[in-house]
Each structure stands twice: as structure tokens, then as C-alpha cells.
Amino acid sequence: MPELPVLDYDAVLTAVTPTVAIDRVREALVRYHAGEWTMPPKVYLDSPPFGDFRAMPARGDGLALVKWITSFPGNPARGLPTVTGVICVSDATTGEPLMLLDARSVTALRTGAVATVAAQALARERARTVGIIGCGLHGAWVARCLAAAGYGPGVCNDPRIDAAQALASELDWDRGSREQALRCEVVCCVTPGAELVVDAGDLRPGLHLNMLGADGPGKAEASVAAVASCVLFCDEWEQASHGGELTPAVSAGLVSRDQVTELGAVLAREARGRPTPEAVTMFDSTGLAVQDLAVASAALDEWRRGGVKAQTVTL
Amino acid sequence: MPELPVLDYDAVLTAVTPTVAIDRVREALVRYHAGEWTMPPKVYLDSPPFGDFRAMPARGDGLALVKWITSFPGNPARGLPTVTGVICVSDATTGEPLMLLDARSVTALRTGAVATVAAQALARERARTVGIIGCGLHGAWVARCLAAAGYGPGVCNDPRIDAAQALASELDWDRGSREQALRCEVVCCVTPGAELVVDAGDLRPGLHLNMLGADGPGKAEASVAAVASCVLFCDEWEQASHGGELTPAVSAGLVSRDQVTELGAVLAREARGRPTPEAVTMFDSTGLAVQDLAVASAALDEWRRGGVKAQTVTL
Numbered sequence: 001m002p003e004l005p006v007l008d009y010d011a012v013l014t015a016v017t018p019t020v021a022i023d024r025v026r027e028a029l030v031r032y033h034a035g036e037w038t039m040p041p042k043v044y045l046d047s048p049p050f051g052d053f054r055a056m057p058a059r060g061d062g063l064a065l066v067k068w069i070t071s072f073p074g075n076p077a078r079g080l081p082t083v084t085g086v087i088c089v090s091d092a093t094t095g096e097p098l099m100l101l102d103a104r105s106v107t108a109l110r111t112g113a114v115a116t117v118a119a120q121a122l123a124r125e126r127a128r129t130v131g132i133i134g135c136g137l138h139g140a141w142v143a144r145c146l147a148a149a150g151y152g153p154g155v156c157n158d159p160r161i162d163a164a165q166a167l168a169s170e171l172d173w174d175r176g177s178r179e180q181a182l183r184c185e186v187v188c189c190v191t192p193g194a195e196l197v198v199d200a201g202d203l204r205p206g207l208h209l210n211m212l213g214a215d216g217p218g219k220a221e222a223s224v225a226a227v228a229s230c231v232l233f234c235d236e237w238e239q240a241s242h243g244g245e246l247t248p249a250v251s252a253g254l255v256s257r258d259q260v261t262e263l264g265a266v267l268a269r270e271a272r273g274r275p276t277p278e279a280v281t282m283f284d285s286t287g288l289a290v291q292d293l294a295v296a297s298a299a300l301d302e303w304r305r306g307g308v309k310a311q312t313v314t315l
Numbered sequence: 316m317p318e319l320p321v322l323d324y325d326a327v328l329t330a331v332t333p334t335v336a337i338d339r340v341r342e343a344l345v346r347y348h349a350g351e352w353t354m355p356p357k358v359y360l361d362s363p364p365f366g367d368f369r370a371m372p373a374r375g376d377g378l379a380l381v382k383w384i385t386s387f388p389g390n391p392a393r394g395l396p397t398v399t400g401v402i403c404v405s406d407a408t409t410g411e412p413l414m415l416l417d418a419r420s421v422t423a424l425r426t427g428a429v430a431t432v433a434a435q436a437l438a439r440e441r442a443r444t445v446g447i448i449g450c451g452l453h454g455a456w457v458a459r460c461l462a463a464a465g466y467g468p469g470v471c472n473d474p475r476i477d478a479a480q481a482l483a484s485e486l487d488w489d490r491g492s493r494e495q496a497l498r499c500e501v502v503c504c505v506t507p508g509a510e511l512v513v514d515a516g517d518l519r520p521g522l523h524l525n526m527l528g529a530d531g532p533g534k535a536e537a538s539v540a541a542v543a544s545c546v547l548f549c550d551e552w553e554q555a556s557h558g559g560e561l562t563p564a565v566s567a568g569l570v571s572r573d574q575v576t577e578l579g580a581v582l583a584r585e586a587r588g589r590p591t592p593e594a595v596t597m598f599d600s601t602g603l604a605v606q607d608l609a610v611a612s613a614a615l616d617e618w619r620r621g622g623v624k625a626q627t628v629t630l
Contacts, residue, residue: 006628040358045372047379047407055370055381057360064362066370068381068403070410084411086403086630088383092362095385096399100415102630313321313626315401315417 005310012105015299015308018148021113028294033264058289110291112145118283123208130154131181135163139190157181193219200225205278211245228254230282239286320625327420330614330623333463336428343609348579373604425606427460433598438523445469446496454505472496508534515540520593526560543569545597554601
């Protein structure tokens with residue numbers, strides 16, 4: 001068995017810049033839409049009362065991957081990260097493992113990347129200001145990716161004032177209230193999904209919303225009325241309608257399949273994006289394994305060309 | 316992030332003896348039957364025309380695991396193993412990864428272990444002789460585990476004469492024809508499942524058959540007539556009826572749910588095993604993630620008590 005390179009948290013973020021992640025995730029969504037990249041539904045393994053594990057496989061461009069990742073909402077109170085895990089990237093033609101990567105950094109980076117891809121495709125053309133509601137790890141990488149793509153300045157909001165201030169200072173943005181964040185042109189909700197942070201009254205003409213927090217059953221960041229008032233987009237209909245921000249509105253019969261467009265179809269120019277400058281657009285991001293494959297594949301390329309050092313193990 | 320121990324192929328087999336694997340796998344089947352260990356269905360990710368990947372999660376005794384494993388039948392012709400992969404064991408209360416293990420060795424060991432558990436529970440009480448049809452990696456570990464539990468001597472059969480002879484020599488058993496192997500009291504079929512090796516005419520009174528090769532759609536080692544003639548057992552009904560040895564007989568309407576007993580129920584003494592000494596019993600092993608968890612958990616215990624050395628990485 002040959003040596004297997006292993007990239008830790010820092011090595012992943014050294015290997016893949018936000019700009020590369022954004023380009024790779026956009027390309028992955030187009031390839032998935034075209035049927036060239038494939039992905040069975042993610043599998044949940046509950047671990048009550050603590051949280052859940054997810055196994056997320058995907059295949060594309062001669063690689064196959066599984067991400068084994070957690071969501072343990074009570075962990076921060078114990079001084080532990082909410083999200084931890086491992087990715088294994090394998091050769092799709094021989095099955096052999098090619099690389100192991102920290103899953104936490106890949107997840108944060110691809111979440112930031114897809115928020116940026118959605119903003120570029122769906123927000124008003126001249127939209128620049130960014131509201132970040134929820135400044136944890138994922139919120140920070142959403143802000144960093146948007147900043148890398150030229151968005152900003154922004155307003156960072158979080159009940160943990162230190163977290164909001166640290167992110168605002170890093171990007172030379174402002175810390176502010178939820179209401180101030182909601183007045184920006186691109187608003188990204190990146191909370192744990194335990195409380196609503198957007199209601200119908202918060203929607204202003206021309207707003208684009210990225211909903212990134214609700215990635216499983218029982219989580220929501222926007223009221224059903226707010227969701228039903230928007231022009232709707234998602235990463236993948238099955239996940240979004242069963243375990244995403246759209247789920248309560250779909251269950252209530254207020255939103256049906258034909259009212260929701262997958263982002264990949266917009267990127268492939270097979271579906272319309274924003275209909276008018278005044279429309280309020282909402283993108284429901286539930287997180288796809290093909291996005292993880294996009295970032296992991298970029299990391300593997302960078303390691304192969306010598307741009308990042310890896311630990312090694314043998315199996 | 317703390318250091319993560321990594322066990323390679325040899326370290327897994329150093330950490331967990333066949334005897335320990337047999338005891339742990341038996342216990343896991345009882346715990347799974349009781350609902351204390353849980354497991355969603357395994358997920359297949361096809362990689363045509365080469366093979367497939369499987370993501371297999373399970374949880375029990377404070378641990379959670381995913382196995383990312385391949386079946387690439389054309390690999391041996393390219394000098395590569397059919398089965399490769401990685402297991403990540405995590406803490407079920409915090410979600411944090413605790414250990415990475417080579418999946419090939421764990422799979423071979425738990426396959427041998429479950430074959431032995433089934434023979435102990437279902438074969439005639441004084442059955443000792445073993446026929447091994449298919450002497451690849453899994454066949455070899457089936458033979459080794461049965462030998463460790465006191466079974467033997469046996470007959471090793473394989474179209475690759477060298478493989479059959481090597482295994483026979485290792486255990487001081489004999490190499491022989493398929494017919495000779497089928498005359499033993501416990502017959503284990505461990506072929507790739509591409510050709511039938513057991514027909515109804517091969518069944519003799521008192522025989523116990525372990526069917527270990529057919530673990531996915533389109534694979535079979537016994538004819539439908541042979542299957543329908545046996546008293547039937549399986550590791551898990553859903554897998555066995557959809558992607559196991561029983562599948563063609565179930566599809567043909569010859570076998571229904573109430574004719575098949577799960578091995579865990581027999582081990583828990585909630586269902587009858589062998590009905591009479593003359594009955595022909597057949598156990599369909601499709602491979603369960605809880606069996607992998609049993610072996611991985613034993614390896615983690617052994618590492619924690621200093622019985623095996625691990626490589627380390629940080630994530």
C-alpha cells in the first residue's frame with residue numbers, strides 16, 4: 001500500500017484559496033447538473049441526545065469521495081467544535097484511497113464558496129454590501145469568500161459580540177444588529193437554525209438571501225411566510241425539500257417543486273436566475289458532497305504540484 | 316485537534332485476533348438485534364465500469380463508525396486488491412474522530428468472524444470439517460477464524476491452485492475439488508459471486524452453508540433451487556433480500572420474509588436455529604457495518620491498552 005497524504009485543517013486552507021474554491025464549486029455544480037458528477041443522498045446517523053453524523057459520498061472527474069462529518073450543536077458549550085470529521089478521496093478507476101483531509105475546513109470553505117457562487121448568480125448585478133447573521137466558523141468563511149470575490153463592506157451580527165467583532169475587524173467591516181445586517185444587499189444567514197432570523201417583514205426589494213444554516217430536519221432560519229414570499233433557488237431539490245430551509249414551506253403546501261430552481265441549472269444557463277432587479281431571491285444551501293469533492297479535488301491537485309505539504313500514513 | 320492513531324493492515328491483524336473478532340462480532344449481532352446498536356442501510360456509489368464504493372455507518376457502545384470500502388472485481392487482473400478502503404471511528408458523544416483503520420483487514424476479519432459465529436450457531440453440534448470454496452483474502456480469513464474456533468480439517472478449493480494450496484498448507488488442511496469441499500460439514504462459499512458453485516443436487520442432510528460472496532445486486536453463488544431447499548438465515552433481511560444470496564429466490568417468489576431468520580435472533584435465543592440434525596441450513600452473509608464496528612472497537616481497545624502501535628496524524 002503506498003503512502004497516503006493527510007491534510008490537516010491548516011493544510012487544507014493553505015492548499016485551496018477562497019478564489020479557487022469558488023471557481024471549483026461553481027464548476028462542480030455545473031457538472032452535477034449535467035449528470036457528469038454523481039452523488040447518492042447523504043445518510044444521517046443519529047447520535048441522541050448529542051447530535052448526528054453524516055456520510056456523504058460523491059464521484060466525478062476520476063475521483064470518489066466520502067465525507068464523514070458531524071453536527072453536534074451542544075459541543076461549543078463543552079469547548080468542542082460543532083463540526084468535525086474526515087474526508088477520504090479515492091481513485092474512481094481503481095478504488096484506492098488517494099488522500100485524507102480534515103472535513104471541518106473543507107466544509108467551511110465549500111460553504112463560503114457556494115454562498116459566493118449563489119450571490120454572483122442571483123444577487124443584483126451591482127450588489128456589494130453583505131450582511132452576515134451568525135459569525136461562527138461557517139459564517140466567517142462565507143464572509144471571507146464573499147470578500148475575496150469583491151463583495152463588501154459588510155455588517156457582522158452574532159449574539160456572541162466577540163465573534164462578530166473579530167470577523168468585522170479581520171475584513172475591515174462593521175459589527176451591527178440583525179436589523180442592520182438585513183439592510184445589506186446580500187444577506188447570509190449562517191446560524192445553527194434553532195431560531196428564526198428572517199421574517200416576511202424583513203424582505204426589501206432587490207434583496208438576495210443565502211440561507212446556509214438549516215441543513216437538517218427541524219432547523220429553520222426564515223419563517224414560512226418569508227420563504228413563500230421569495231423567488232426560490234436551492235442546491236438540490238431532494239435535500240432542500242426534506243432537510244433544508246424550504247422544508248416547512250413545502251410541507252405546508254406553500255411551495256412546490258416547479259417554484260424552485262436549482263442553482264446548477266442557472267449556472268448552466270438552462271434556467272432563469274433573478275427575474276427582475278426588484279425581486280427578492282432566496283438560495284437554500286443544504287450542502288452537497290459534490291461541493292466537498294470540488295474543494296478536495298483542488299487540494300489534491302495543489303499537493304500533487306508541490307504547493308502544500310502533507311503528513312503521510314500507510315494503510 | 317489531538318493526534319489521531321492510524322492502524323494499517325498488519326496493525327489491525329496484530330490488534331485483533333480471530334478469537335476476539337469472533338466474540339466481538341457475536342456480541343455485536345446480539346446488540347444490534349436488541350436495538351442497542353444501530354445502522355442505516357449501506358449506500359452504494361457506482362463507479363462504472365470498474366466497480367463500486369460503499370459507505371457503511373454504524374453506532375454502538377459510545378462509538379460511531381463509517382467504512383468507505385470498494386469492490387472492484389477487475390482489480391486483481393491489474394495487480395491491485397479487489398477491496399480497499401478506510402474506516403473512521405468517532406466518539407458518539409462528541410463526534411470527534413478517534414482512530415483511522417485500514418478497511419481491508421477489518422472486512423476480512425469480520426467476514427471470517429461472522430462465518431464462524433454462524434457455524435457455531437447453526438451447524439450440527441459435532442460438525443468439524445470445513446469446505447472453503449474461494450481462497451482469496453476473505454476465504455483465507457474465513458478458514459483462519461474457523462480453525463481458531465476448533466473447526467477443521469478442511470478442503471480448500473479455488474481455480475487458482477496456488478491460492479488453494481497456500482491456504483491448505485498454512486492450516487494443515489487439504490486442497491481439493493469443489494465436490495470434495497461440498498462433502499464437508501460446514502461449507503463456506505467465498506467467491507466473487509459471478510458463477511454458481513452450489514446447486515440443489517449438492518445438498519446433503521445435515522450440511523451447513525455459509526454464503527459470503529454475494530454482497531451486491533447481480534451476484535449469486537447458489538442456484539435459486541438450492542436456496543429454496545434450505546432452512547434460511549441471514550445477517551439482515553433488508554440487505555439479504557435486496558443485495559444478497561437470497562435476492563433471486565425472493566424476487567422469484569420462492570422465499571418470503573417469514574421463512575428467513577436473522578442470526579442475531581438465534582444468538583439472542585429469540586428464534587430457533589437448526590431445526591433438526593438432518594436439515595440443510597444456509598446463512599446469507601451480506602456484511603454489516605455493526606460487524607465492522609465490533610472489530611474496530613476491539614482494535615481501539617487494544618491500542619488504548621498498549622497492545623498495538625499506531626501511526627499518528629493530526630487533522
